[in-house]
Every structure is written in structure tokens, then in C-alpha cells.
Amino acid sequence: MSAPEVHHLFHAPIPDHSFSADRSTLAVCRDTEVELHARRSPTAFAHSSTLRGHDKTITGVDIAPHSGRIVTCSQDRNAYVWEPSPSAPDTWKPTLVLLRINRAATCVRWSPNETKFAVGSGARILATCYFEEENDWWVSKHLKKPLRSTVTSLAWHPNSVLLAAGSTDGHARVFSSFVKGIDERPEASVWGERLPFNTVCGEYLNPTAGWVHDVAFSPSGDALAFCAHDASLTVVYPAGPEQPPRAVINVSTQLLPFRSLLWTAETEVVAAGYDCGVYRFQGDGEGWGLVGAVEKEGGGKAGAAEGEGQSALNMFRSMDLKGRSGGSVDDTRLKTVHQNTVNTVRVYEESGGKVSKVSTSGVDGRVVVWTL
């Protein structure tokens, strides 16, 4: 494993980040703006432009891999779709999307076929948005039942019809967001055959009913994983429509809870969160387990450089000035690369259905690219 690529962009939390398909542009949320950073060299990003329009904290950003359109959502209850303007480079044309929600929007993701996007919100609503040609605007359709609390996360099934949502009522749910005229009829899957809008294909509670922080479909779409505030990972293998699932596997860990997770292959999940590190899980329908941390011990170079010049002088100086007897080793740094909670884990590079690199962003203002 090569060393992770660390980009310390600024000293502010990053709620969400997204790379463009060619990985030359990085979009990060920073307070009420989205900053676009362009890759200047293999190791450095430089700030290139800023998307202004929201007037409250931005909670989600997603770049569509093929069309290059950017969608953002914010606590001001709005979403914008930003399109690159063909005439001037680095300028973006925003289109306001009326979500018709009365609480903050919490997360946003494009569907894999990029014709729709979904926004989770604190209004116990999952807004599915699609473009209506005849009126030339984005229309929002609400998924309401049976959500009973804030939607914290959402994930699209590869068929662009099924949508998973994690909520603070402790449930992870799978819905159909089939829109007539936009979507083609999806093939029958383990989640169901006939899927009109707002069909609830699955509803899963974790054992402690803790908040669900993130949900994700496996690459094939036949399994669902979610992580909750009880520091556990739950993987669900459905058996078929209207049947109890084939297997629900819950792994409780000794770590702090995970904020975000990602399938890297059909049998592997990578998760990161309040423990500031990235962890790997492996398993299948028989059972799952925590394999270990992706980064090696001391990946954050804690005191590695400073520790060398250890001497009696340094020791007494540090006892005198800082009141510690540990010598010159700096113990104010965490041993992980991220120095605070990791908010988002995203796919950075994948080939042949296997993810080889992932990117993470956190409260410490860092974006890190990991080689798995």
C-alpha cells in the first residue's frame, strides 16, 4: 500500500466532497459556498472557482460523472444544479430546484444514470428530482411514508430506480423512486418486481435503534449495508419481495461510530467516522467481520519527525514550558492522517467493479486519497 495522498485545503469542516470523473476537479463544501479545486500537479490542488448561491451551510455536493453537472443542497432548504457555461471556462450557471421542504436538506446524490437526483431532509422527506423538458425546470416528487425522522443519508441502486435512505429513527429503508416517462421499467430483482413510486421494498432496524449515519448498496445491488450510531455495521441480504431477508448480519465494533461507508467489492466494505481512521470489513452472506485499519500504525507521522531530536535539553524544556514529561514527542496530534471526524467516504478510482482508491473528507479540512 502506498502512502495516502493528503490535501489539507483549509481549516474548516468539510461536510461533503466530490471528485469529477477524470479526477481533475474536486468540489468541497465550505460553509455557504462550494469551492472547486483543480489539480495542478499529481500532489497538489489549487482553488479555481467558487459556487455562490446558497445562504446557509451547504450539506451536500455531487458531481455527475458523465454530464459534469454539479448538484448542491443546503440548510436553506434549496438545491441548485450547476451547469458549466459553454462560453467562459470556470463559470457555472445555477438552476434553482424547488424542493418544497420546510426543513434543512441534509444530503444529495445523482442517480447512476444522471437523470434524477435525490435530496434527504429534516422534514422527514426524501425529495426525488427530475427534469421536465416541457416546463424547463426540475420537479421534485416526495417520498414520505414511512419516514418518521430526519433522513441522514441516501444511496442509489445501480438500476437508478431503487433508493436507500438512512434515518435518525434508526431505520434503513429501501424505496422505489420510479417516475413514469423518465425511468424505464427496471428488471425484477431481489427487492421486488413491480415497483411503482414510493413502494417500500425493505425496512430494517438496527438492534439498538441508534441513528443510521450512512447506507450503501453493494456493487450488484443485491445487498444493503448501513452504519449506525451504535458503532456497528449491518449488512442485509434480501431474499425476495414480501419475504423476510435471507440474512441480516450485525457487526458491533470496539471503535467509535462510523459516519460513512462504501462497498469496494461484493465482499468488502470500507467505513470511516468518529474514530478518524478508515476501516475495512470483509464478509458474505454467512458472516462479516472487521479486518482492520486501512492506514498503517503511525500513518499521521505523529511525532515521527520531531521525536528524533530527543535530548535531555528538550525533555527539560518541554517539562518547563508545556508541563509534560514525555520529552519532545508531540502528543497533541492523533496517530491517524485525519485529525478529526471523517464525514464522507467516496469512490476515487475503480476498475472492473473493484474500487482501488477511495477519498475521504473530514471536519479537519483535509481530503485524503487512499490506495486500498
Added chain:
Amino acid sequence: MANINWRTINIDAYDPDSAFNFDLTTLTPAVQPVSTSDVQTLSGQIRQLVRGGNAEGALQGALENAPYGADEQGKSIHLSVVTEVLGQIRQAEMTPILQRLYQADGGSELCDTLMKYIYKGMGQGAPGSGAASKNITPQATGFSQAGGRNFGGEGGGQSMSVFLSWHEKLVEMVGPGSIVRVMSDRRTV
């Protein structure tokens, strides 16, 4: 009109979609209701195990049968039994017992339950003080007797030190994950 305090009106009650008009217990894990007399029978059996010298079996039994569905009285009876059992186990035996407990099938769950009782016990405060006096039960005397064997009246401090040393040993084993689970779990003890 003037004497209505608009600020105290619960507007959620008028919103049919509001969580206020919704039974939230349907969202939590289903728990079996347990009657107080059942809890009492169970605690008698556990005490018998302790008297027989099988404190480890007693602890395991008490944690496996945690009465999530009992009312406040039943829960406090069970807490005092668990506290008694914990107080009976010597410091040197704690780690080996926890190791065996953790490695057994479903051990992680049992350790989480133990963590719940440790926190609940710490939250109870000293027996006889204002905080605890409101839920005095016949078993509460057993609680203070078990804790106060050495220091007479200062039983609270004694049981607190028992909780603290159990907590230290338990966190070594199960990490902060268990603490977070105790806080997020809706099945309270």
C-alpha cells in the same frame, strides 16, 4: 384572547404529520413486557447462585435476562441484584471473567448490557441520599448492605469504587464502541 399565552401552545398537536401525534414506540426494538414478580423470582435465583459461590454464572444469568420490558420498579430490583453480584467478585477475578464473557457467543451484547448497568448504578448515587431514596424497595436494603459491609453508612462510595474498577476493566476489553452503544440504545435497563 389576551389571556391565552400563545407561546405555550403546542403547535405540533395540530399537525397531523407531526411526530407528536405518532406513537414512537413502534420504531424502537420490540421488548417483552416483564412483570415485577418475575423480576423478583429471577433475582432470587441469581442470589442463590451467588450464595452457592458461582458469581460468574450469576452475572451471566443476570445479564442474559436483563428485564428491558419491566417497569421502573422491576428495573431497579434487577439493578440492585447486578450491583450485588458485581460487589461479590474480587478485583483479580474481574478480567478473566470478562474475557470469558466477551468471547462466548453473543458476548459483545452481554458486555454492552453490563456497561448499561455500570452507568445506571453510577447514576443512582449513594443509597439513602436524596437521589436514590425515592426508589427504595425491599431489595434496596440488600443493595446497601452489600456495598456497605466495610464502611457502614458510606455504602455509596464503596459501590462506586466497584463500578469504577469494573468500568475500567470493561472499557479495556470492549473499547469506546460499547459506551456509544449504551448511549444510543433504546432498550434501557
